[in-house]
Amino acid sequence: MTTPWVAEAVRRIERDFQRSADTHLFPIELPALAGVQIYLKDESTHPTGSLKHRLARSLFLYGLCNGWIREGTTVIESSSGSTAVSEAYFARLLGLPFVAVMPRSTSAAKVAQIAFYGGRSHFVERGDQVYGEAARLARECGGHYMDQFTHAERATDWRGNNNIAESIFTQMRAEPHPVPRWIVVGAGTGGTSATIGRYLRYQGHASELCVVDPEHSVFFDYWNDRTRPEVTTDRPSRIEGIGRPRVEPSFVPGVIDRMLRVPDAASFAALRVLEQRLGRRFGGSTGTDFCGALQLASEMRARGEAGSIVTLACDGGERYLDTCYDDAWLRAQGHDIAPWVRRLEAACDSGAWAPG
Structure with missing residues (x-):
């Protein structure tokens, strides 16, 4: 329902x-x-x-319609920056907490934009660490790991x-x-x-x-x-x-x-x-x-x-x-x-x- x-x-x-x-x-x-x-x-x-604005919109609709995102859900993403910026925008639109897991080398401008939309950046040292760390954070807080790298090709209506x-x-x-x-x-x-x-x-x-x-x-x-x-x-x-x-x-x-x-x-x-x-x-x-x-x-x-x-x-x-x-x-x-x-x-x- x-x-x-x-x-x-x-x-x-x-x-x-x-x-x-x-x-x-x-x-x-x-x-x-x-x-x-x-x-x-x-x-x-x-x-x-x-x-990534297009992808973020599709991922949020996909998560909502699959029952993964509910009122109060903390949304977590592994991202080098632009997807996180766009997802932070949609999280703010829906009044949801948002955390971006990204390499420490991500440009400062993108980190600032995530913060502008109310999101929080969580840094790892290497790019290959973002997947596991995002999944771990989601488990710990009972949130939803958006996982763009898995769901991008299926969330968009091709x-x-x-x-x-x-x-x-x-x-x-x-x-x-x-x-x-x-x-x-x-x-x-x-x-x-x-x-x-x-x-x-x-x-x-x-x-x-x-x-x-x-x-x-x-x-x-x-x-x-x-x-x-x-x-x-x-x-x-x-x-x-x-x-x-x-x-x-x-x-x-x-x-x-x-x-x-x-x-x-x-x-x-x-x-x-x-x-x-x-x-x-x-x-x-x-x-x-x-x-x-x-x-x-x-x-x-x-x-x-x-x-x-x-x-x-x-x-x-x-x-x-x-x-x-x-x-x-x-x-x-x-x-x-x-x-x-x-x-x-x-x-x-x-x-x-x-x-x-």
């Missing part, structure tokens, strides 16, 4: 959704790629500033219901090439790639899905050799929001048509290139996405193909002023982005991708 509190909680989330406009989709003007148009879907315009894939195709209807040749995304939980890949098949679209993976992430290795689901790494991804040290339950390799590994220095360099061309700053995962989209666009141009490519701006750059946009931080991390800035600028200006 649905309790009055749960019914009102669902209504609050739906009202919040109705008050929110869709995110913008805008073209990146690169004349050298004649006939191939790259579009960037700007997910930073969500109320909590990132793509058939439609204004998911991100449906939104992309709705916004592309009037474009010269309304059915994208490629959609390019990164993988954190794997939920976004699963949603888009399933939607493409359900709707019968000819679009292909490319997932870009940063260094120190195992998704690329597993996709190439699916006999190794146990593959892990003890080095955390340096691109917040994407890349994982283990194969997450929500990662569905069968819906992915191609994967590309993107060097971290290339991802950070791409942010500078995008800033010069768009006048806007985005987070590191957007740089990874853009590198993949630019490589695919260059390959299409080399084959004489015309068409469109859609990729995502996952969050805004204001959260990363002390990391991705700080030259001292980049040097301290061992990143020399200047060669990659030159290579990416050359690719934008010539339409030719230089492998390396």
